[in-house]
Amino acid sequence: MWRNADTIERWVFGMLPSLVTSLGNDYWTTVLDSNEPWMVDFFAPWCGHCVQFSPVYEQIAKALDGKVKLAKVDCDQWPGVCQGAQVQAYPTVRFYKGQQNGRRQDVWGMQIQTQDKDRIIQVVLSQLEQLHDEL
Structure with a gap:
């Protein structure tokens, strides 16, 4: 069976x-009712x-460990x-800042428009910095 680097990488990460x-179904309470920031990958x-x-x-996840779930x-x-x-395409990745004033977060969260690792990390860290400044 022929394998390329991507296939091997997926296998390794899977292990x-x-x-x-x-x-x-626990998405609703775990993420939307959480005070902590979350990023969710909706996939098929x-x-x-x-x-x-x-x-x-x-x-x-490794890069943001301790900052975002x-x-x-x-x-x-x-x-x-x-x-x-309201996921309409795969993958859909959304960032949720954490509920404010005890109110459930909107299902939309913040749509992450890229699949580039460094860009996603940069966007999320920027959002966390803004959130910290608001507090």
Whole structure:
């Protein structure tokens, strides 16, 4: 069986312990009702871009460990969650700052418009800095 570097990388990351939490129906309370910042990857296992992004997301989780919690939702397994979150394309990555004044966060969060690891980290750290300045 022929393997390329991407396939091997996905296999290796699949075997390592993950900092990314798998969510289903608990997305609503775990993320939207949380005071802590979260980033969520809504994906489908058959989606090529999602498969390629998965090891990148794991690297992001490692880089942001202790600052932001990361989760993923399998939209094939949890279609109601993804429909309720109004996910229309895969992968959809959203950042949630954490609820303010005890009010549930909006399902939209902040859409992350790139799959570039360094850019995502930069955007999230910038959001955290703004949040810290607001407090």
